[in-house]
Amino acid sequence: MSLDRVIIDELVLNLNPLQTAGRTSAETRKAVTRFADGYSVCDRCNGVLHDIEKPDICGFVKQLADFLGIDRAATTMGAREGKFAVFHSVAQPGDTVVVDGNAHYTTHVAAQRAGLNVIKTNHSGYPEYEITPESYALTLDQCKTETGKPAAIALLTHVDGNYGNLTDAAAIAKVCHDAGVPIVLNTAYSSGRMPINARELGIDFIVCSGHKSFAACGPIGIIGANGEWADRLFRLSPTHQNKNIELLGCTARGANIVSLIAAFPEVKKRVLRWDEEVAKAQRFTAAMEALSDNPGDIMQIGMRPKHHDLIRLETQLFHEIGENHRKRGYYLSSELGDRGIAGLKPGQTKWFKISTYGFSDTQLDYIINAFTEIAALRF
Amino acid sequence: MMETDVANRNRTRVENTFRVIDLMEDLRDIWRQSAPLQNLTDSEKEKLKKKLEKARKAIEKIEATI
Numbered sequence: 001m002s003l004d005r006v007i008i009d010e011l012v013l014n015l016n017p018l019q020t021a022g023r024t025s026a027e028t029r030k031a032v033t034r035f036a037d038g039y040s041v042c043d044r045c046n047g048v049l050h051d052i053e054k055p056d057i058c059g060f061v062k063q064l065a066d067f068l069g070i071d072r073a074a075t076t077m078g079a080r081e082g083k084f085a086v087f088h089s090v091a092q093p094g095d096t097v098v099v100d101g102n103a104h105y106t107t108h109v110a111a112q113r114a115g116l117n118v119i120k121t122n123h124s125g126y127p128e129y130e131i132t133p134e135s136y137a138l139t140l141d142q143c144k145t146e147t148g149k150p151a152a153i154a155l156l157t158h159v160d161g162n163y164g165n166l167t168d169a170a171a172i173a174k175v176c177h178d179a180g181v182p183i184v185l186n187t188a189y190s191s192g193r194m195p196i197n198a199r200e201l202g203i204d205f206i207v208c209s210g211h212k213s214f215a216a217c218g219p220i221g222i223i224g225a226n227g228e229w230a231d232r233l234f235r236l237s238p239t240h241q242n243k244n245i246e247l248l249g250c251t252a253r254g255a256n257i258v259s260l261i262a263a264f265p266e267v268k269k270r271v272l273r274w275d276e277e278v279a280k281a282q283r284f285t286a287a288m289e290a291l292s293d294n295p296g297d298i299m300q301i302g303m304r305p306k307h308h309d310l311i312r313l314e315t316q317l318f319h320e321i322g323e324n325h326r327k328r329g330y331y332l333s334s335e336l337g338d339r340g341i342a343g344l345k346p347g348q349t350k351w352f353k354i355s356t357y358g359f360s361d362t363q364l365d366y367i368i369n370a371f372t373e374i375a376a377l378r379f
Numbered sequence: 380m381m382e383t384d385v386a387n388r389n390r391t392r393v394e395n396t397f398r399v400i401d402l403m404e405d406l407r408d409i410w411r412q413s414a415p416l417q418n419l420t421d422s423e424k425e426k427l428k429k430k431l432e433k434a435r436k437a438i439e440k441i442e443a444t445i
Contacts, residue, residue, distance in 0.1 A: 010410035023411070026404040033400055340415025360412070 007342045013363055016343035017161065017310040017355035021193050021213045024259060031262035032217055032255045040254050048242050049250035049257075050074055060261050067268065069197030070206055070224030072234060074244070075252045075260065079188040080106035082207030082223035083155065085246035086184045087114035089233045090205075091152035098139050098151045098181070100131045100167070102160035107186065116152070119143050127314075128303050129163050131156070133171040140179040151181045158196075159189035162353070163302030164281075164310030166190070173202035182229060188212050189310060191222075192267050193357065194274040204229045210256070215263040215270075220256040280356045280364055281306045285313075287368045291375045292317050301351070309357040319349040321377050332374065339370040388444050398437040402430045 007014050009023060024032070035041060035055075044054045051058050057075075065073040076082045083106065087097060093115025099107050101123040111118045119142065121135040136154065143151045154176045159166050169185055176183040184205035187196055191206070192213035198206045205225050211218025223246075225233040237243040252260075285300045288311075292298055297317035300306065318332050325331040333346040344352050356364060409427055413419055419427065 010407055010414060012415050026401075026408040029404045029407070030401045033397070033404075363414070366415070 012337075012340045012342040013359065013367060014343045015341065015354035015356075015367070017164070017189075017353050017357075018212065019343070020309065020355040020357035020359075022211045022215060022218070023358060024215055024217055025263065025266060027266070028215060028217065028259050028262040031258045035255045035258040038254060041257060042253060048244075049247075049253055051242075055258060055261060057257060057261070060264070063264065064222055065224060067264075068191060068206055068208070068222070068224055069199040069201075070203075071199075071226045072230040073222055073224035074234065074247060075210075075257055076207075076221040076223050076247070077219050077251055077256075078211070078221040079186060079207045079209040080104075080110055080221075081251075082221050083107055083110040083184065083186060084113050085223055086205045086207065086225075086233060087111055087116055087153065089235070089246050090182060090229075091116050095152035096143050096147050098136065098143055098154040100155070100157050100160070101135070102129060102131055102162060102165065103155065103157050104161055104186070104188070107155055107157065117147075119146075119151070127299070127301050129160075129165060129301070130303050131160075131165065131167050131172075133168060133175045136172050136175045137179070140176065140181060144179075150179060154181050154183045156183060156185055157189075158185050158187045158191075159308050159310065161189060161310065163312050164189070164306065164308040164353075165303045166307040169201045169203065173204075177202065188221075189308070193271065193277065193309070195271045198224065199226060205233065210260045210263075214260055214267050216256065216259040218256050218259065220252045220260050222260075277309050277357055278307055280359065280361075281309045281311055284354075284356045284364060284368060285311055288313055288371060291372060309355045310353060311356065312351065312353045314351045315349060317375055317378060321374070322349045325377070331377075335374045335377075336370060339366075339373075341367060341370055392441055392444050395437040395440045399434050399441075402434040402437070405430050 041052060041055055045052050049057060050061050061073050087110055091097065091114060096117045096119055097111050098119050101120045108118055119139055121131060121139040124130040140151055156167060156169060156172050158169055173183050182204040184207060185203045186207050188209035190196060191208040208222035210216035210220035233246060235245055237245055243249040282305055285306050289298050289300060299314045301312040301314055322329040322331055327334055329347045329349045332349050333344045336344060409423060410417060
């Protein structure tokens with residue numbers, strides 16, 4: 001069985017938003033090589049992963065907590081596992097969770113696994129799909145009216161994976177707290193890319209994705225909690241001393257956590273360059289929309305201007321080219337592939353999502369030129 | 380009890396094995412940062428050559444222990 005990857009980042013520019021901020025550095029891969037064996041971080045373990053001092057996981061989770069502005073943090077196997085842990089620790093089966101209308105499917109599945117009912121907020125609809133504080137106020141009211149009690153918890157997707165919309169977490173947290181409801185912020189697409197301080201945002205719980213936004217190989221995520229919620233989330237087993245219930249004792253215990261530790265110094269630096277990433281996203285979006293004089297030919301979907309590197313485009317122009325191309329809709333990924341660009345789903349031409357994260361200006365120019373050349377096939 | 384010479388030989392082998400792997404990871408970053416055309420600048424070419432030379436030396440040290 002071949003285990004070669006389809007997309008090789010040494011050969012192509014990979015635009016897949018799922019992958020751009022999870023690309024590892026040489027330093028991370030070197031560390032991973034040393035910890036590829038199972039349970040390799042447990043050489044000096046006394047029974048609790050987050051207390052291990054060699055490698056210094058104990059010190060690292062404290063650094064993570066500082067970095068995220070949270071009282072206490074721990075690693076998980078991913079953001080979805082974090083969401084489940086939070087739901088499971090705060091709510092009882094049959095309770096209700098209010099989530100944003102752009103929430104990832106894993107938010108819904110995590111709630112279902114915890115036995116919770118889900119009520120979604122509205123978004124503003126096509127083309128911006130904005131999530132507003134008002135929508136949370138309305139939905140929290142709706143929950144109370146329909147169920148007779150407040151939601152057990154609310155979840156906000158800080159940046160969603162469909163449109164790359166950055167939400168107003170502070171304002172929505174205030175709405176939730178005014179309704180007496182704690183809030184968990186899903187930062188899978190934000191923390192590790194941009195600066196985030198949960199305390200300043202008024203957030204009770206945070207979940208993060210190491211393999212999506214912290215340049216770690218993963219699978220790994222982070223959960224954290226502020227104030228009294230930390231004691232509840234990180235409560236211990238009554239029967240097994242020091243074993244955390246929601247973490248099932250220990251979570252990431254090998255190359256995954258080491259990759260997060262190794263990536264962290266650069267992650268701390270790169271979040272400070274977030275403005276540059278936003279500028280690149282805006283430059284790319286403007287260049288794509290300028291490919292045609294007809295505004296409907298290429299149109300960015302989601303809130304404008306872009307405040308995130310995940311960009312969704314409606315691309316009628318590229319769709320029309322495919323209708324007359326011998327490769328039909330597959331021509332686009334093929335043309336890009338011929339230019340050393342990957343990450344679009346083969347066959348997809350009506351719309352697509354891409355991310356500009358981490359590319360140099362030269363590489364971004366190259367990508368824009370490639371789309372410009374392909375757009376010229378229309379004439 | 381392992382003899383000191385054997386322990387030192389083994390350490391040399393393993394340290395240089397990791398050295399080569401590390402240098403190859405550095406090369407991967409050079410390819411990634413210059414993708415997709417990999418048109419290297421003079422300084423990047425120099426950096427690449429130095430890493431290859433270091434890798435060659437590490438491999439020679441491994442070979443010398445065989």
